Amino acid sequence: MPDTSVYFAELAWLNAASSNSESGSAGIHRGAVIEVAGDRITGVRTGVAEVPGGATVLRGLTMPGLANAHSHAFHRALRGRTHSGSGSFWTWRQQMYSVVERLDPDTYYALARATYGEMVLAGMTSVGEFHYLHHGPDGVPYSDSNAMGLALIAAAKDVGIRLTLLDTIYLRGGLADDGAEVALNETQQRFSDGGRKHWVERVSGLDDSVSVRIGAAIHSVRSVYPAAMEDVCEWAAARHAVVHAHVSEQLAENAQCLARYGVTPTRLLAEHDVLDERFTAVHATHLTSADVAAYGAARCTCCFCPTTERDLADGIGPSVTLRAGGAVLSLGSDSHAAIDHFEEARAVELNERLVSNRRGNHDVGSLAMMATVNGHACLGWHDAGRIEVGALADFITVGLDSVRLSGTNDDDALAAVVFAATATDVRHVVVGGTVVVDNGRHRSIDVASELSTAIRDVTS
Numbered sequence: 001m002p003d004t005s006v007y008f009a010e011l012a013w014l015n016a017a018s019s020n021s022e023s024g025s026a027g028i029h030r031g032a033v034i035e036v037a038g039d040r041i042t043g044v045r046t047g048v049a050e051v052p053g054g055a056t057v058l059r060g061l062t063m064p065g066l067a068n069a070h071s072h073a074f075h076r077a078l079r080g081r082t083h084s085g086s087g088s089f090w091t092w093r094q095q096m097y098s099v100v101e102r103l104d105p106d107t108y109y110a111l112a113r114a115t116y117g118e119m120v121l122a123g124m125t126s127v128g129e130f131h132y133l134h135h136g137p138d139g140v141p142y143s144d145s146n147a148m149g150l151a152l153i154a155a156a157k158d159v160g161i162r163l164t165l166l167d168t169i170y171l172r173g174g175l176a177d178d179g180a181e182v183a184l185n186e187t188q189q190r191f192s193d194g195g196r197k198h199w200v201e202r203v204s205g206l207d208d209s210v211s212v213r214i215g216a217a218i219h220s221v222r223s224v225y226p227a228a229m230e231d232v233c234e235w236a237a238a239r240h241a242v243v244h245a246h247v248s249e250q251l252a253e254n255a256q257c258l259a260r261y262g263v264t265p266t267r268l269l270a271e272h273d274v275l276d277e278r279f280t281a282v283h284a285t286h287l288t289s290a291d292v293a294a295y296g297a298a299r300c301t302c303c304f305c306p307t308t309e310r311d312l313a314d315g316i317g318p319s320v321t322l323r324a325g326g327a328v329l330s331l332g333s334d335s336h337a338a339i340d341h342f343e344e345a346r347a348v349e350l351n352e353r354l355v356s357n358r359r360g361n362h363d364v365g366s367l368a369m370m371a372t373v374n375g376h377a378c379l380g381w382h383d384a385g386r387i388e389v390g391a392l393a394d395f396i397t398v399g400l401d402s403v404r405l406s407g408t409n410d411d412d413a414l415a416a417v418v419f420a421a422t423a424t425d426v427r428h429v430v431v432g433g434t435v436v437v438d439n440g441r442h443r444s445i446d447v448a449s450e451l452s453t454a455i456r457d458v459t460s
Ligand SMILES: [Zn+2]
Pocket: 070, 072, 130, 246, 282, 334, 335
């Protein structure tokens, strides 16, 4: 018999009713009893007046766990070091490369473990790690060529977060403004497997497990040539794995792609059969109307990362037209300028208000869907992100008694959380039926202390 437990949520947002839709209801239930056996939800009842005997009481708003659909764990070391002053995405990238030089399987593990710990404290129950730092100095593989990916897997397991390891192919340094290929520089040699067949061979050595999915990623049209994109998609189709790619984050990328191929990055991906329901375009900031239509027609996901996109002065992606055209939206913290999905979710709506001079572009239920079920689905976790019978028992409780949220009406609890909560309001996190955060504290690691040590080790 699996372990069983019963939770009594004072208030709950249950998005199960809208599970086949990308839109969500903001409906709040009072007195929700959630029964768990092993790692699954086995019972959900609402409108229960009395706390059942032996139940754990969850005070605040209980909702499905959050999915961080785009992460580069090691970028967390740059927080606070790169935001002020001028510079561009490209000068920021140079600073990011200086951290890469300090990373090996041990320091990568320590930094990822602490960063994933911060994510769990923020209510994230799964993360998609867009992992491209595969090899040692000069691109020489470690004795186990998957040592860096395995370090991420170990880090995620330690802190109790589900991981989709988006193993990333990266084969050239980029494209020049005239479309010419740029060779890998010294840092980038660590990202490259030296050829598409070598990528397939290495990634095929990684296996799924209860809390880990292996997915694929195409770094960008700058770094991967079209024949390799096709190989990645063929591998992913055979494994039923998801595929992600950075797309059109920067105008320069569009210009370089047009110079080389005569089409936009999205069009190039479409021409090589990358776009389908398993595909997620990360950023999707600078799109033509034909690009937007292509994502909708193929039912792709577009992962917005607003706190990173504003930090790097990328721009604001067309979230309203993408959704209207049929694309699904999810959210990522990417460079970890912040790790706070309430902030990412409200930024999608608030950025759109600034662009359109109009309010109410995305209702609060839809924003919460981006942060939960949509994110899980684009990471290959189709049975997570909902509180319903049969789903993975991954849920969080946000306290409503902080100075930010005190005074909230029960019926407005989801709107209050999406528009006013911060990550520190997350009190309780359950992943796979196991309590990993209890009253705001991670049960197994001291996250702040580990962040301090891990970041010092790669920056001092
Ligand atoms: Zn990224």
